[in-house]
Amino acid sequence: xxxxxxxxxxxxxxxxxxxxxxxxxxxxxxxxxxxxxxxxxxxxxxxxxxxxxxxxxxxxxxxxxxxxxxxxxxxxxxxxxxxxxxxxxxxxxxxxxxxxxxxxxxxxxxxxxxxxxxxxxxxxxxxxxxxxxxxxxxxxxxxxxxxxxxxxxxxxxxxxxxxxxxxxxxxxxxxxxxxxxxxxxxxxxxxxxxxxxxxxxxxxxxxxxxxxxxxxxxxxxxxxxxxxxxxxxxxxxxxxxxxxxxxxxxxxxxxxxxxxxxxxxxxxxxxxxxxxxxxxxxxxxxxxxxxxxxxxxxxxxxxxxxxxxxxxxxxxxxxxxxxxxxxxxxxxxxxxxxxxxxxxxxxxxxxxxxxxxxxxxxxxxxxxxxxxxxxxxxxxxxxxxxxxxxxxxxxxxxxxxxxxxxxxxxxxxxxxxxxxxxxxxxxxxxxxxxxxxxxxxxxxxxxxxxxxxxxxxxxxxxxxxxxxxxxxxxxxxxxxxxxxxxxxxxxxxxxxxxxxxxxxxxxxxxxxxxxxxxxxxxxxxxxxxxxxxxxxxxxxxxxxxxxxxxxxxxxxxxxxx
Numbered sequence: 001x002x003x004x005x006x007x008x009x010x011x012x013x014x015x016x017x018x019x020x021x022x023x024x025x026x027x028x029x030x031x032x033x034x035x036x037x038x039x040x041x042x043x044x045x046x047x048x049x050x051x052x053x054x055x056x057x058x059x060x061x062x063x064x065x066x067x068x069x070x071x072x073x074x075x076x077x078x079x080x081x082x083x084x085x086x087x088x089x090x091x092x093x094x095x096x097x098x099x100x101x102x103x104x105x106x107x108x109x110x111x112x113x114x115x116x117x118x119x120x121x122x123x124x125x126x127x128x129x130x131x132x133x134x135x136x137x138x139x140x141x142x143x144x145x146x147x148x149x150x151x152x153x154x155x156x157x158x159x160x161x162x163x164x165x166x167x168x169x170x171x172x173x174x175x176x177x178x179x180x181x182x183x184x185x186x187x188x189x190x191x192x193x194x195x196x197x198x199x200x201x202x203x204x205x206x207x208x209x210x211x212x213x214x215x216x217x218x219x220x221x222x223x224x225x226x227x228x229x230x231x232x233x234x235x236x237x238x239x240x241x242x243x244x245x246x247x248x249x250x251x252x253x254x255x256x257x258x259x260x261x262x263x264x265x266x267x268x269x270x271x272x273x274x275x276x277x278x279x280x281x282x283x284x285x286x287x288x289x290x291x292x293x294x295x296x297x298x299x300x301x302x303x304x305x306x307x308x309x310x311x312x313x314x315x316x317x318x319x320x321x322x323x324x325x326x327x328x329x330x331x332x333x334x335x336x337x338x339x340x341x342x343x344x345x346x347x348x349x350x351x352x353x354x355x356x357x358x359x360x361x362x363x364x365x366x367x368x369x370x371x372x373x374x375x376x377x378x379x380x381x382x383x384x385x386x387x388x389x390x391x392x393x394x395x396x397x398x399x400x401x402x403x404x405x406x407x408x409x410x411x412x413x414x415x416x417x418x419x420x421x422x423x424x425x426x427x428x429x430x431x432x433x434x435x436x437x438x439x440x441x442x443x444x445x446x447x448x449x450x451x452x453x454x455x456x457x458x459x460x461x462x463x464x465x466x467x468x469x470x471x472x473x474x475x476x477x478x479x480x481x482x483x484x485x486x487x488x489x490x491x492x493x494x495x496x497x498x499x500x501x502x503x504x505x506x507x508x509x510x511x512x513x514x515x516x517x518x519x520x521x522x523x524x525x526x527x528x529x530x531x532x533x534x535x536x537x538x539x540x541x542x543x544x545x546x547x548x549x550x551x552x553x554x555x556x557x558x559x560x561x
Contacts, residue, residue, distance in 0.1 A: 278327020
């Protein structure tokens with residue numbers, strides 16, 4: 001007898017241990033409760049078991065079950081005081097029914113009583129309490145031949161299990177309440193701590209863009225010439241329009257001209273206008289863009305692409321604010337606020353004699369540098385959602401980004417900046433099969449992104465150990481890893497210190513849009529090799545130690561995926 005009791009107590013202790021361990025694994029109570037019931041059903045030969053929880057309307061709804069089909073689980077709905085389960089929930093008292101076939105309160109809602117009509121079925125029901133109130137019910141049933149089985153040990157075990165479940169529910173609800181409260185506080189603070197400077201139709205909560213917004217608000221009311229600088233696709237035209245809209249000239253015309261899209265003769269006629277008969281096809285007098293923008297703002301984009309002869313003509317207009325139409329002799333005076341933009345390195349062009357120094361000094365009055373997208377990653381989620389909302393509105397869709405998809409967007413290099421991000425969002429949303437865009441929907445996840453092709457290089461740059469030298473890059477399979485040179489970066493500290501203290505010589509400008517400079521080529525190689533440092537080193541035909549030194553020296557953070 002003593003041995004039997006000892007064995008039973010040991011069995012009960014093992015069950016409580018397993019249930020406790022299972023409930024502590026996760027805050028997903030539906031999952032942990034189901035796993036605990038599954039273990040207990042096998043250990044104690046229970047036929048079926050389920051848990052129902054109280055709802056705000058006073059009813060009971062099934063949370064999880066073992067031994068029930070999906071359809072039967074959907075029928076686990078009770079009202080307080082209804083049937084055996086409802087009575088236990090309302091009274092908070094544990095109940096044992098020896099045979100449900102003879103119990104008038106048994107509702108047989110899930111059809112469990114019909115499975116063994118000739119065999120007595122016992123039902124054990126216990127309340128689940130938390131914070132001194134009943135929050136649910138735990139119920140099990142098992143075969144009870146001859147109605148002779150004593151369920152005292154089972155009832156005691158169920159009571160302990162229900163207590164553990166109640167504590168798990170209390171913890172889960174406390175954590176959920178704290179999380180919801182934190183989210184509410186974050187939303188409230190986000191509304192209160194709005195960025196100091198805002199510009200319509202421009203997303204910019206990052207520090208670099210807030211600095212741009214501050215400069216725009218400061219310079220917009222004046223008549224000063226503004227030079228917008230930055231990589232292609234950073235939104236220079238949007239900022240130019242914002243400067244106009246925030247100025248006293250906002251009610252007047254905003255005229256824009258892309259200087260790179262026109263030949264020199266067409267650009268002169270387009271800007272200054274022409275007289276009748278000044279050239280073949282000039283049927284009448286035509287006003288130029290300077291006259292059309294009189295009293296307003298003229299935006300000259302790609303100013304670094306105009307020819308040397310036209311630079312001289314433009315310089316006079318900027319100095320005197322007057323010009324003659326093509327084929328005319330009468331001077332025309334205009335009141336125009338000029339905003340210019342370029343993605344070229346004007347200082348290098350001046351040194352090379354490709355851009356007039358006097359024109360450079362004339363247009364470089366107030367210079368605003370627009371940061372590339374990779375330097376303002378905090379803005380990517382908001383911009384991506386904005387582009388996706390615009391796509392949904394135009395196409396009648398209801399597409400959304402998953403968290404994993406947003407992580408892909410924020411980790412990309414984006415050499416094409418905002419324009420490339422917008423195109424990527426539209427392309428991915430168009431090709432998405434579901435309303436939720438996952439990380440696998442992006443072309444880059446399957447090596448289908450063409451950005452690396454568009455921004456490839458044929459040579460890489462470096463003049464000393466630790467710096468990438470101009471070596472042809474072989475297209476196709478990555479060549480075998482070369483043997484490291486005799487002199488490693490660590491063995492030449494004097495040379496490396498000198499190179500680190502002085503700016504690296506810039507690579508020659510590449511006419512095909514290839515990266516310039518050591519840092520850009522390093523980033524290109526890492527992007528092309530999926531930020532695997534060893535592969536990038538082989539691609540550039542340097543040792544991994546040289547690659548690591550070059551990355552550290554240029555302050556390039558290696559991204560992890």
